[in-house]
Amino acid sequence: xxxxxxHNLAYCFGAVPALLDVNFAIEPGEVIGVVGxxxxxxxxxxxxLSGALSPSEGEIKVDGRRVTPKTVAHAQxxxxxxxxxxxxxxxxxxxxHNVFLxxxxxxxxxxxxxxxxxxxxxxxxxxxxxxDLPLDLIEQRAAVLSTEQRQxxxxxxxxxxxxxxxxxxDALAVLSFARQQILLDQIKDLAARxxxxxxxxxxxxxxxxxxxxxLVLYQGRQVALRRTSESTPREIVELIxxxxxxxxxxxxxxxxxxxxxxxxxAEELRQAQLExxxxxxxxxxxxxxxxxxxxxxxxxxxxxxxALQQASRRLITxxxxxxxxxxxxxxxxxxxxxxxxNYQLEEAEGETADESLxxxxxxxxxxxxxxxxxxxxxxSDLRPPTIDHHGLSAAIRSLVxxxxxxxxxxxxxxxxxxxxxxxxxxxxxxxxxIQEGLSNVRKHANATRVNLGLRRTSTASLIVDxxxxxxxMGRPLNLADLTEQKxxxxxxxxxxxxxxxxxxxxxxxxxxxLTLQIEIPSPYPSISDS
Amino acid sequence: MYLKDLLxxxxxxxxxxIALFVIIVIFTIMTKGIFISSRNISNLLNQTGYxxxxxxxxxxxxxxxHIDLSVGFLAGFLGAVAAIALEFWHLPVYVVIPMIMxxxxxxxxxxxxxxxxxxxxxxxxxxxxxxxxxxxxxxxxAGTGTIIIQDKTxxxxxxxxIPDIFPNSNFLPKVHKLTLxxxxxxxxxxxxxxxxxxxxxxxxxxxxxxxxxxILQLVxxxxxxxxxxxxxxxxxxxxxxxxxVLIVVAVxxxxxxxxxxxxxxxxxxxxxxxxxxxxISVKNLTxxxxxxxxxxxxxxxxxxxxxxxxxxxxxxxxxxMDAIAAAYIGGVSAAGGVGKVTGSLIGxxxxxxxxxxxxxxxxxxxxxxxxxxxxxxxxVIFDVATRRSAK
Numbered sequence: 001x002x003x004x005x006x007h008n009l010a011y012c013f014g015a016v017p018a019l020l021d022v023n024f025a026i027e028p029g030e031v032i033g034v035v036g037x038x039x040x041x042x043x044x045x046x047x048x049l050s051g052a053l054s055p056s057e058g059e060i061k062v063d064g065r066r067v068t069p070k071t072v073a074h075a076q077x078x079x080x081x082x083x084x085x086x087x088x089x090x091x092x093x094x095x096x097h098n099v100f101l102x103x104x105x106x107x108x109x110x111x112x113x114x115x116x117x118x119x120x121x122x123x124x125x126x127x128x129x130x131x132d133l134p135l136d137l138i139e140q141r142a143a144v145l146s147t148e149q150r151q152x153x154x155x156x157x158x159x160x161x162x163x164x165x166x167x168x169x170d171a172l173a174v175l176s177f178a179r180q181q182i183l184l185d186q187i188k189d190l191a192a193r194x195x196x197x198x199x200x201x202x203x204x205x206x207x208x209x210x211x212x213x214x215l216v217l218y219q220g221r222q223v224a225l226r227r228t229s230e231s232t233p234r235e236i237v238e239l240i241x242x243x244x245x246x247x248x249x250x251x252x253x254x255x256x257x258x259x260x261x262x263x264x265x266a267e268e269l270r271q272a273q274l275e276x277x278x279x280x281x282x283x284x285x286x287x288x289x290x291x292x293x294x295x296x297x298x299x300x301x302x303x304x305x306x307a308l309q310q311a312s313r314r315l316i317t318x319x320x321x322x323x324x325x326x327x328x329x330x331x332x333x334x335x336x337x338x339x340x341x342n343y344q345l346e347e348a349e350g351e352t353a354d355e356s357l358x359x360x361x362x363x364x365x366x367x368x369x370x371x372x373x374x375x376x377x378x379x380s381d382l383r384p385p386t387i388d389h390h391g392l393s394a395a396i397r398s399l400v401x402x403x404x405x406x407x408x409x410x411x412x413x414x415x416x417x418x419x420x421x422x423x424x425x426x427x428x429x430x431x432x433x434i435q436e437g438l439s440n441v442r443k444h445a446n447a448t449r450v451n452l453g454l455r456r457t458s459t460a461s462l463i464v465d466x467x468x469x470x471x472x473m474g475r476p477l478n479l480a481d482l483t484e485q486k487x488x489x490x491x492x493x494x495x496x497x498x499x500x501x502x503x504x505x506x507x508x509x510x511x512x513x514l515t516l517q518i519e520i521p522s523p524y525p526s527i528s529d530s
Numbered sequence: 531m532y533l534k535d536l537l538x539x540x541x542x543x544x545x546x547x548i549a550l551f552v553i554i555v556i557f558t559i560m561t562k563g564i565f566i567s568s569r570n571i572s573n574l575l576n577q578t579g580y581x582x583x584x585x586x587x588x589x590x591x592x593x594x595x596h597i598d599l600s601v602g603f604l605a606g607f608l609g610a611v612a613a614i615a616l617e618f619w620h621l622p623v624y625v626v627i628p629m630i631m632x633x634x635x636x637x638x639x640x641x642x643x644x645x646x647x648x649x650x651x652x653x654x655x656x657x658x659x660x661x662x663x664x665x666x667x668x669x670x671x672a673g674t675g676t677i678i679i680q681d682k683t684x685x686x687x688x689x690x691x692i693p694d695i696f697p698n699s700n701f702l703p704k705v706h707k708l709t710l711x712x713x714x715x716x717x718x719x720x721x722x723x724x725x726x727x728x729x730x731x732x733x734x735x736x737x738x739x740x741x742x743x744x745i746l747q748l749v750x751x752x753x754x755x756x757x758x759x760x761x762x763x764x765x766x767x768x769x770x771x772x773x774x775v776l777i778v779v780a781v782x783x784x785x786x787x788x789x790x791x792x793x794x795x796x797x798x799x800x801x802x803x804x805x806x807x808x809x810i811s812v813k814n815l816t817x818x819x820x821x822x823x824x825x826x827x828x829x830x831x832x833x834x835x836x837x838x839x840x841x842x843x844x845x846x847x848x849x850x851m852d853a854i855a856a857a858y859i860g861g862v863s864a865a866g867g868v869g870k871v872t873g874s875l876i877g878x879x880x881x882x883x884x885x886x887x888x889x890x891x892x893x894x895x896x897x898x899x900x901x902x903x904x905x906x907x908x909x910v911i912f913d914v915a916t917r918r919s920a921k
Binding site (some may be wrong): 045049052071075084088089090093101102103104106112114139157296530 | 731733734737800801805809810
């Protein structure tokens with residue numbers, strides 16, 4: 001016994017026919033697919049069957065009786081329920097009330113005008129669970145839903161009541177691949193429970209997966225009604241396109257096949273993307289941990305460095321103090337002792353008459369004088385005597401003239417008259433730096449002239465320039481290499497400079513010569529030097 | 531949910547309460563307390579009656595995206611018919627009132643026919659009604675001019691007050707005790723029903739107000755009801771007009787918020803095509819809504835005629851505009867689908883408070899129209915602005 005039959009159904013928009021001469025019948029539990037190009041009249045057919053439109057001609061029979069549905073409510077009363085493509089939801093109502101819109105579950109039984117919210121809530125929850133939607137959507141307004149969620153709410157409305165004929169107008173298109181499979185399973189399930197289904201889809205794979213027969217519309221006319229099992233996608237495509245010319249069919253078939261493949265790929269891609277995102281997140285947190293650890297280590301290193309600098313500053317200060325003590329010891333004790341021995345020897349020399357003994361004593365005294373002379377040199381090397389009493393500039397003048405005498409290298413000295421006195425550590429360090437620099441010149445430069453300049457800058461820093469005209473450096477400077485080769489001169493200078501917080505600049509122009517420029521920041525930055 | 535969020539979420543709903551409160555305070559200060567006096571409030575409520583009844587019906591019409599301009603002169607015309615039936619046909623009042631209400635329903639269905647069946651815009655269809663009923667009113671009063679109504683029962687509807695219990699007892703003299711009792715019963719019923727519906731919602735895991743705010747709301751509404759009944763009981767108590775308006779509002783509030791019919795009406799306003807496709811008969815509901823509008827027009831006409839104790843040739847003039855303004859001020863959205871019956875009642879109160887207050891202050895009628903227009907414009911701008919920010 002057929003559930004619904006359609007005879008010569010036609011519908012015209014004004015004078016324009018949208019659908020002509022449609023004839024078919026459907027039995028309970030049967031699934032019919034409706035296919036056709038855009039504008040072929042699929043949606044019009046669904047509107048006619050669901051009662052949203054009244055046919056211009058022809059008739060619809062339900063259970064063999066002529067009952068062309070005049071309104072949607074009438075069709076629903078006959079057991080015909082539709083999911084349309086457009087105008088599905090009322091935006092101001094929440095999901096729950098959209099699901100049951102038009103067919104609320106009502107009570108009490110004797111006068112059903114009051115909605116039974118609790119019953120509807122439970123049913124809606126079950127429905128959303130089936131389609132794998134979050135349950136808290138139930139109280140959301142329909143306006144905030146995504147296209148896919150809206151489609152699911154529209155489907156839920158159709159599934160909310162038992163029906164005899166379900167009309168699905170392209171209901172699968174906006175669903176994700178996984179939910180399409182759920183819906184196809186639901187369709188099979190309903191068909192097994194004797195519900196007739198008419199569905200349209202642009203996806204022939206879906207049509208061939210669930211339908212028993214296929215109705216093909218072409219420009220508003222029914223061109224074929226085939227058993228799905230006796231047909232092929234190629235034949236259906238030929239009918240949809242309305243031609244069997246190879247060059248028109250092939251792209252469409254190609255498109256259909258690729259559509260399915262593309263959808264599957266899109267789903268896989270989505271999964272992969274999800275996984276990638278998770279991986280990225282993990283990676284990100286790992287990176288952050290690493291960065292944190294690195295940061296900690298750098299901080300620790302910084303502290304160690306600081307401690308090291310302090311230690312070496314202390315070391316230098318102590319060394320200087322020791323040198324000072326040693327020099328004082330030598331000067332005040334040993335040299336004085338030696339001199340007093342010298343006097344004693346002189347006395348002994350005056351008392352004796354032995355000429356040869358006097359000769360010998362005179363030689364010894366000459367020796368002692370020489371020892372005293374070299375001890376004095378050692379002393380002044382250990383601790384420049386002038387620096388404590390007369391300041392840096394005097395000490396440097398004396399150092400330079402001494403050095404010039406010893407080496408025979410001319411030194412042009414330019415000392416800023418406004419140099420003034422500086423803290424002891426700085427003065428000593430600068431003195432040592434110049435000492436070391438000059439000794440470098442003597443050892444390595446093979447120079448004939450040296451320029452030495454000390455001046456204060458406007459920011460009260462001290463600048464030392466040491467320029468020679470020697471052979472310069474063959475290759476770029478590398479302190480680490482120098483250390484390995486046990487050339488501690490420049491290394492020592494740079495260490496002292498860095499302990500004072502200053503900068504060292506070494507330039508060696510290609511024409512020969514070497515320039516050291518050392519800048520030491522002012523120890524009294526807030527006081528202007530005028 | 532915090533109070534601030536709640537306020538922002540429901541600012542449209544609370545907005546009118548705030549507006550009403552502000553207006554009452556301003557007029558009370560400007561009139562040195564006369565405005566808030568029992569006598570004036572009682573008068574104000576009686577004046578609001580026939581507009582409030584129209585505004586309730588208009589709410590539903592606007593919610594389904596239509597308008598009805600014919601209601602003013604329909605009310606005037608039906609009031610005149612009632613007067614004729616009482617005075618010339620000598621029909622008893624208990625026959626006249628249902629008959630007039632029936633005429634009202636018929637008139638509403640008549641307006642609905644071109645709208646629902648032929649797709650003619652309601653503005654045009656009801657404008658035709660406006661002209662026709664105006665003509666009809668002039669026609670039926672042409673021979674007699676103003677018709678004086680003698681029937682005491684009929685006139686009591688617009689001027690009478692409910693009787694008191696123990697009018698001569700020494701307990702609370704000069705106070706209308708039945709009014710107080712009704713207020714008390716109203717408060718108790720309100721609290722019980724609010725708690726019940728909250729329990730029901732919780733049982734189904736719906737979102738409910740947090741407990742402290744719920745209690746705040748209970749206290750606020752209870753105090754409001756208590757104050758109003760206290761003020762009214764100081765004069766003559768509840769008038770029959772107020773009782774009728776309260777019944778109408780209660781019935782329509784129940785229908786719109788609790789029944790399937792109400793939900794379908796709002797669905798049609800929200801998206802007529804979707805409502806149609808989901809099986810709701812938009813045509814039938816259009817008839818229902820316009821029919822109820824016609825019935826309420828008849829009721830409004832009865833209230834007005836009874837209040838004036840006569841039917842005049844200009845009865846009902848501009849009622850439709852007042853009702854539409856009240857509905858818009860009360861938060862009914864011009865875009866359809868949104869609006870509450872209780873809101874329109876508050877809107878009508880706001881609108882009539884303005885009139886009453888300005889009359890007390892002897893403001894020139896020309897300025898009164900300007901102020902009322904400005905308030906209407908503000909209300910609609912407020913509605914559109916809050917609606918936009920809610921999306």
